[in-house]
Amino acid sequence: xxxxxxxxxxxxxxxxxxxxxxxxxxxxxxxxxxxxxxxxxxxxxxxxxxxxxxxxxxxxxxxxxxxxxxxxxxxxxxxxxxxxxxxxxxxxxxxxxxxxxxxxxxxxxxxxxxxxxxxxxxxxxxxxxxxxxxxxxxxxxxxxxxxxxxxxxxxxxxxxxxxxxxxxxxxxxxxxxxxxxxxxxxxxxxxxxxxxxxxxxxxxxxxxxxxxxxxxxxxxxxxxxxxxxxxxxxxxxxxxxxxxxxxxxxxxxxxxxxxxxxxxxxxxxxxxxxxxxxxxxxxxxxxxxxxxxxxxxxxxxxxxxxxxxxxxxxxxxxxxxxxxxxxxxxxx
Ligand SMILES: Nc1ncnc2c1ncn2[C@@H]1O[C@H](COP(=O)(O)OP(=O)(O)OP(=O)(O)O)[C@@H](O)[C@H]1O
Numbered sequence: 001x002x003x004x005x006x007x008x009x010x011x012x013x014x015x016x017x018x019x020x021x022x023x024x025x026x027x028x029x030x031x032x033x034x035x036x037x038x039x040x041x042x043x044x045x046x047x048x049x050x051x052x053x054x055x056x057x058x059x060x061x062x063x064x065x066x067x068x069x070x071x072x073x074x075x076x077x078x079x080x081x082x083x084x085x086x087x088x089x090x091x092x093x094x095x096x097x098x099x100x101x102x103x104x105x106x107x108x109x110x111x112x113x114x115x116x117x118x119x120x121x122x123x124x125x126x127x128x129x130x131x132x133x134x135x136x137x138x139x140x141x142x143x144x145x146x147x148x149x150x151x152x153x154x155x156x157x158x159x160x161x162x163x164x165x166x167x168x169x170x171x172x173x174x175x176x177x178x179x180x181x182x183x184x185x186x187x188x189x190x191x192x193x194x195x196x197x198x199x200x201x202x203x204x205x206x207x208x209x210x211x212x213x214x215x216x217x218x219x220x221x222x223x224x225x226x227x228x229x230x231x232x233x234x235x236x237x238x239x240x241x242x243x244x245x246x247x248x249x250x251x252x253x254x255x256x257x258x259x260x261x262x263x264x265x266x267x268x269x270x271x272x273x274x275x276x277x278x279x280x281x282x283x284x285x286x287x288x289x290x291x292x293x294x295x296x297x298x299x300x301x302x303x304x305x306x307x308x309x310x311x312x313x314x315x316x317x318x319x320x321x322x323x324x325x326x327x328x329x330x331x332x
Pocket of ligand 1: 009010011012013014015068103131154155156157158159178179180204207208211282283284285286287288289309310
């Protein structure tokens, strides 16, 4: 058996793994279910995700990465190791090199924890790369030319905005407003307006099915269930897409401001390139209804959604595996 280098998008919401020669082989939610008293791991990934909000007292479903940072070291290590093992990392004859894209701004202590987890799973060498760079490469941008490319990567925990040229980030901003904040805003809106408590998964469902942030005349509705705060009993109500737009307004305004501030700090020659090429949206949040239209209106530049936006980062790692020593930073 040969060494199979692997690329990992260690995301707040999802982990995806690319194995050289095989493509994207794993795509699972970043969730671990553990037994509270014994701390025994019961499930990792999809199976654990199904338990979110539905666990009995002694079982907890943990999302170890939150708001774009590693909230729980130990569980992140367990999760990373379980996923690498699942794609065969430890059973390969020759130990792989692993390239990991982790949340922006992680500390050196967190980097060390990630490196050690990868090494324990069989990695020979561990490399790390910034998410927006991988996202831009995975979206098909040629960031190695002397010209401006702008990417807005909206994940679960963070939105990363970056302008790249000659293989590096020129101007950037990372804010902790992304998919999770959208879900929380919808939950809060429904609680305040209807006195109805809904879970994380229902809120995410609303966002995905009828969420919109731009008034394009689209009017959709959806029945949702939760617990009535007044009676304490289950209740079904109908939610409209305009209400979701209202709920998401503040969060989306922060993303627009972050993108504007990056453009304002971008050298004029690169700005001119961005007008020609447009801004590319990546990450799951790129799929939020009307976000491309809103950003285009606010930034006055064309905005395009990348193909398969949720996989841009992991696809980018896959492309970078061919040139690891040149393009990524080796840890340790
Ligand atoms: N159709 C959709 N509309 C809106 N949001 C969506 C859609 N599909 C997925 N999402 C959201 O995308 C987010 C996950 O995106 P992604 O997998 O790119 O994030 P991540 O890489 O795990 O996070 P991060 O980059 O912050 O670490 C979730 O919040 C999810 O609810």
